[in-house]
Amino acid sequence: xxxxxxxxxxxxxxxxxxxxxxxxxxxxxxxxxxxxxxxxxxxxxxxxxxxxxxxxxxxxxxxxxxxxxxxxxxxxxxxxxxxxxxxxxxxxxxxxxxxxxxxxxxxxxxxxxxxxxxxxxxxxxxxxxxxxxxxxxxxxxxxxxxxxxxxxxxxxxxxxxxxxxxxxxxxxxxxxxxxxxxxxxxxxxxxxxxxxxxxxxxxxxxxxxxxxxxxxxxxxxxxxxxxxxxxxxxxxxxxxxxxxxxxxxxxxxxxxxxxxxxxxxxxxxxxxxxxxxxxxxxxxxxxxxxxxxxxxxxxxxxxxxxxxxxxxxxxxxxxxxxxxxxxxxxxxxxxxxxxxxxxxxxxxxxxxxxxxxxxxxxxxxxxxxxxxxxxxxxxxxxxxxxxxxxxxxxxxxxxxxxxxxxxxxxxxxxxxxxxxxxxxxxxx
Numbered sequence: 001x002x003x004x005x006x007x008x009x010x011x012x013x014x015x016x017x018x019x020x021x022x023x024x025x026x027x028x029x030x031x032x033x034x035x036x037x038x039x040x041x042x043x044x045x046x047x048x049x050x051x052x053x054x055x056x057x058x059x060x061x062x063x064x065x066x067x068x069x070x071x072x073x074x075x076x077x078x079x080x081x082x083x084x085x086x087x088x089x090x091x092x093x094x095x096x097x098x099x100x101x102x103x104x105x106x107x108x109x110x111x112x113x114x115x116x117x118x119x120x121x122x123x124x125x126x127x128x129x130x131x132x133x134x135x136x137x138x139x140x141x142x143x144x145x146x147x148x149x150x151x152x153x154x155x156x157x158x159x160x161x162x163x164x165x166x167x168x169x170x171x172x173x174x175x176x177x178x179x180x181x182x183x184x185x186x187x188x189x190x191x192x193x194x195x196x197x198x199x200x201x202x203x204x205x206x207x208x209x210x211x212x213x214x215x216x217x218x219x220x221x222x223x224x225x226x227x228x229x230x231x232x233x234x235x236x237x238x239x240x241x242x243x244x245x246x247x248x249x250x251x252x253x254x255x256x257x258x259x260x261x262x263x264x265x266x267x268x269x270x271x272x273x274x275x276x277x278x279x280x281x282x283x284x285x286x287x288x289x290x291x292x293x294x295x296x297x298x299x300x301x302x303x304x305x306x307x308x309x310x311x312x313x314x315x316x317x318x319x320x321x322x323x324x325x326x327x328x329x330x331x332x333x334x335x336x337x338x339x340x341x342x343x344x345x346x347x348x349x350x351x352x353x354x355x356x357x358x359x360x361x362x363x364x365x366x367x368x369x370x371x372x373x374x375x376x377x378x379x380x381x382x383x384x385x386x387x388x389x390x391x392x393x394x395x396x397x398x399x400x401x402x403x404x405x406x407x408x409x410x411x412x413x414x415x416x417x418x419x420x421x422x423x424x425x426x427x428x
Contacts, residue, residue: 003238004045005071006229007064007097008081009053009088017081017226018047023271023405024230025301026238034070044238046076053088054147060089061096068097072104077236079222079229082116084123085142086130086150091158098164098190098221108217111186112164115205115228116155117196120266120397123225125195128168129153155193164190171195178208179215186218199227199269206231227270234272247340247411248296249404251275251304252330252353254322254346255392263345263400264306270401273302280307280318280325289332296337302404304343305329323348327356334382341386341407343400350389357382362389368406369395386410 004021008014011030018028026044031037037046048067052060064080071078080097082090094112102110117125122133130137136153137143143150152158156166167189173181174195185192196202209232212218222229251273253264267273274295276288292303307322330342330353344350354362360379368374372390377383388403395402 002043002046002074002076004079004229004233005067005074005076006045006047006079006081007067007071007093008047008049009060009083009093010051011049013081013083013225014047014049017079017229018045020226020230020270021045021233023401023408024234024238025408026233034066037070046074052093053083055089057089057092060093064093064097065100068100069104072101077220077222077229077233079224080112081229082114082223082225084116084118084121084130084225085132085137085140085145086116086153086155086158087142087145087148089148091160091162094191094221094223095159095162095164101219101221105219108219109186110219110221111189112191112223113182113186113209113220114155114191114193114223115196115202116193116223116225117202118225118227119196119198119202120227120270124197125155125193126197127170128156128193128195130155156191159191166191166193168192169194171197171201174201174204178204179211182208182212183216183218186212191223196228199266202228202231203269206235210235230270247301247408248337249302249304249386249407250292250330250333250337250339250342251302251306251400251404252326252342252344252346252349253304253306254326254344254349254352256307256309257392259395260345260392262397263395266397267302267400267404270398271302271404272300273304273404274298274300275304275306277308278305278325278329280322283325285325285329285332288329289336292333293336301408303337323352327352331356334385339385340411341388343388343390343403343407345390345400345403346392350387354387357385359383362387365410366406368403369399371395372399372403374403374406374410 022028028045029040029043030047050063052063098112124131132140138150138153159166167185194205276291295303344353358380359377363376363378365375371394374388377385386407388407
C-alpha cells in the first residue's frame, strides 16, 4: 500500500525529492496525473508532477485539488514539495491542498507543517526567512526569475494574501519543548513554518512532529523541499531498513579530513546509517563487528566504521596500525554480515580493503562523481562484491550518500538480471 504521496510542481524537483526516498530503500514512481496513478502498481512512494509552477494561480489550484482529492483517499502521508528558492505558486497550492485535505478527512485536524530548508544544498531557514548560500532568497537570483520572481524572503509572508493563519518557530525554539511548541502552534494556525539551519535541526523537528502526531488527532500536511519529509518518514519506520530493495552496504572510512567527517555525518542523517567510531589501540575487530551485527539485526541497511579523530599530527606507525585494523575488521564483517557492497573512503583504505578480501583487482564499472568510482572486487572469494572508492578530499557533502546509493542500485540491478541458457532460452 502506498505510504507516501508527494505533490511536486515541476519534474526536476519532483524526481529529486523522490530520489531521496529511494535512497532510503523505498520504491518510488513518478506520475503525471491521477489516471496514471490508478494504473500504477502498488509502490511505497507515489510522486505527482503537476507541472504547475508556471501556471496561473487558478490553474495551479485546480491541479493540486485534483491530486489531493486522490491522495486524501489513500491514507498515505501527504507531502507538498516546494522549490528551495520559494518559486512557484506555493501559497496558492498549499492553501488549496490543505482545504481539500480537510474536506476529505472525516476526523482530526489537518495542519500544514512547512520546513523548507535543504542544508546540504545551502538552503536554510533562519528567523522565518529563507536563505540561499547565506543570501536572503528575495535578494538572490530567484528574485529575477522570469516566470515566478520571488518577492519576499519571509516564508510566512508568502501566505499574506491567503485565508490561512500562520505561525513561526525559530531556531532558538528547537529544544526539548519543541513538540509542545508544535502542538500549540498547530492549534492556533493553519500553516506552521519552522526554521532549520542544519541536518540535525531537520531531524530534531521530524522527531518532535512525529511525537505530536502520535499523541493527538493532528495530521501534518508536510510542506518541504525534500529532506524533512524523508526524516519524518524515518521516524514512522518507513525506509532506512534492510530489504531486498535496500541491500546492506558496509562503510570503511579511514580518512581524517573535515570533508570526510561532513560527508559521513550527512550519510548518517540521510540514510539512518550506523557507524562505529574505532580506535586501533583500544578496540578489536570482533568487538566492532559485534556492534555492526547488532545494527544489522535492528534493520539498518548501511553500517560501518570510521576512525577516531587524532590529536596532533598522525605518524606512520599509527597510520599503518589503523589500516591493518580496518583490513581485519572489513574481512570479519564480510564473513559475518555478507554485505552487497563496500564503500571505502580514504587514501589507502580501498587498496587495503581489496587486499584483505583476497581480490586480484578492481573491476571498474562507472564514475559516481569526479574521482569517486564504483566497481566490483575482481577475483578471490568475494569476486563480484560491489566496491565504491573515494579519496578523503573528494566531493561535497552528499558524496558518501551518492556512493552508497550507487552501490545499492548496482546490487538491485544485478539481482534483477536473469541468466539465460542459450541452448534452451530459459532463465536459470
